[in-house]
Amino acid sequence: MDFLNALVALSNFVIVPAVAYGSQLALGALGVTLIYGILRFSNFAHGDTMAFGTMGVILATWWLQGLGVSLGPLPTALLALPAGIAICAALVLATDRVVYRFYRAQRVKPVILVIVSMGVMFVYNGLTRFVIGPGDQSFGDGSRFVISALDFRAMTGLQEGLAIRTSQAITLVTAIVVVAILFWFLNRTRTGKSMRAYSDNEDLALLSGINPERVVLVTWLIVAALATVAGTLYGLDKSFKPFTYFQLLLPIFASAIVGGLGSPVGAIAGGFIIAFSEVTITYAWKKVLGHLLPESLEPDGLVQLLAVDYKFAVSFVILVVVLLIRPTGLFRGKAV
């Protein structure tokens, strides 16, 4: 029995990675949920919007690095974020102008917009690969760890080490700041309230003199910012590869739906639920159990419920279960 070591191992392999991953999913799901609440369709292009925004950040980062600019221990990508957001916003606004607005004017059914967004997804997908290529890109610089496992062991004298990567710390801090600004904006400012009004009741919002095109414009700007930030944080934490972002679509949608589509609080809760489920189910518990159980009961196997290769199955199963049992999600979003 060694409770402290078990706790440290658990933090190192489950809690810290899941919190970082959960923040990334939450930011992604917020974008999806805003589009669903206001534009009323499931945006399948969201994963590739994230990839495109991140690509903008990477290009800007390389340019800054070429100029010799650096943030010291922090990644230069943080400095490049505004540029990436601007590039991403330009892309989604242009898409809205030439694609979505046409369908909006015709008041088409949401399912048609979903199919349209899939078309947009393929275009973004190709665009990103055309510019930056399909391969892995690494763009994180600055110091790698806030605390490394070695330092932690030296500091505490424990057998297990706890490593917190800079990217994980940045992810959490950035996510908290972004979410705080977003909620302040939605609940306190007139523009944010117009967005909520439009989401609550579109007809009434129109008859109250709210200009729908302005609401849509602001929504796309916020979504572009959220997507770029989420994508960049994920890229810093793992690595950037266009295909991975396309795959992220599933856990992101699962997060938004588990929380309740259209509910921003739900999107955040959903992000953490999915992240913790995915990490705990694919984690090999042998080490933690080894510390907790008496020697005679120590497991021989890895005690891993599911191989990491199948991690997307976790989101998928949660998604199906939620849709069967409570289609409006935890926070009573709109029915799917």
Added chain:
Amino acid sequence: MIEVHDLHKHFGGFHAVDGASLRIAPGSITGLIGPNGAGKSTLFNVIAGVLPPTSGRVTMAGEDITGLPPHALFHKGLLRTFQIAHEFHSMTVLENLMMVPGGQAGESLWTTWVARGRIRREEAEIAARAHEVLEFLTIDHLADEKAANLSGGQKKLLELGRTMMVDAKIVFLDEVGAGVNRTLLNTIADAIQRLNAERGYTFVVIEHDMDFIGRICDPVICMAEGKVLAEGTLDEIKADERVIEAYLGTGLKNKAKTEAEA
């Protein structure tokens, strides 16, 4: 105020509005009655820009407003309420009212961050106005209640309140009385008459409650099968043969006649 010329609205083969023409006099409270399916609500929806007309023209004070979107009509002073009361359910009653005057300074992304003081002053003014409106409607005590928690009648009052947040010229009320208890209905009728007298609102009211119509409306327009049948005071309308026929059908009309003669 509003003139409708030979308006048609077809849904596939169904002619919901079939060549309706009418004039709404400025400063009037016009009642719009007719049996179910007469095309009253569709007519409202076409005038209010919710549905595009199949053909025909709508003018407001001589200006062609056919097919303008609802938010554009709002800025011209044409407002409407819904048959089933609508509200922003996630917001309080006060916030619901404060949404209304479109084009506030706070709506621009830029001023949201830069001109905080200006926005605060403007919102204070709007809040004061919203409180006045709530007092007028006798629901001031509900200001901080979530709109979703209001009763059906209170929601109708809230809808009426929304039209009072701006200086509306003409307000279309779609069955304000439906599902509302007597006391609240009186409050609504009072509010309509006071708004008409004090602020010069023109009202067009769809309603099935003839007492309500008789009490506040003059003239009354009767529609049936997408056309305008008759126009006049409620008593004239009630005496009109075509109107009785539309409501009761020919057989019943004859029966009612013979009973009345006997």
